[in-house]
């Protein structure tokens with residue numbers, strides 16, 4: 201047998217016995233509601249926010265316009281270099297404020313509808329790539345298929361009010377109180393290795409596609425109560441992995457220091473989920489740490 205033929209047979213055997221595809225989907229938490237999702241070839245980013253407003257912002261005196269110099273070091277700290285696509289759930293500052301700069305610094309396309317596009321275009325920076333999407337229309341990015349679905353933004357408990365519940369103004373110019381709600385979306389993400397549901401809202405009264413969900417990334421801060429949350433999300437979707445989002449403090453504290461939002465009762469909901477759903481892996485996210493979905 202010639203050496204060439206020998207190598208060809210070995211290559212065929214190796215191909216036959218090698219595991220199919222790249223089986224791991226990984227995520228990283230970026231504080232607040234921010235996270236990345238990657239299959240090793242394609243990296244998606246959702247709601248990346250590192251910027252914490254200060255007292256002058258809350259007083260309406262200072263505009264909120266992050267710079268690459270402020271955001272770059274946080275991307276480095278979270279070990280994020282190149283990414284492919286960025287989505288946000290809505291335009292409140294604690295979800296949208298850093299997305300355009302993260303797009304610019306990581307080379308990603310910022311997927312937007314009209315509200316987010318107004319914020320991104322206000323930078324007047326051609327290095328911020330924007331692609332417009334429509335609700336309920338799937339977007340193919342590598343092996344991922346991301347479908348944005350519009351849904352209501354929950355009112356803020358315990359006050360029962362909606363925070364700045366308007367569209368983004370056409371003349372948006374980075375005023376702190378100009379980061380209106382815009383339009384709220386949840387994301388259903390299909391991948392050959394399993395589906396991911398990403399929802400930042402606190403109300404389970406919605407009907408995502410009736411398909412198995414491997415991982416549920418769910419905002420927990422604004423939940424009605426633990427029981428409604430558990431029956432509405434955990435019992436309903438039976439995810440293999442559950443990752444709570446939007447529970448840490450976006451008023452103060454650096455992104456890599458977790459201080460909980462007042463009244464969040466994180467440990468209580470964690471214990472309730474872990475006790476009642478032992479087959480579901482409850483992941484308590486750590487800033488910048490890469491985790492593999494179960």
Ligand SMILES: [Zn+2]
Pocket residue numbers: 290292353
């Ligand atoms: Zn909001």
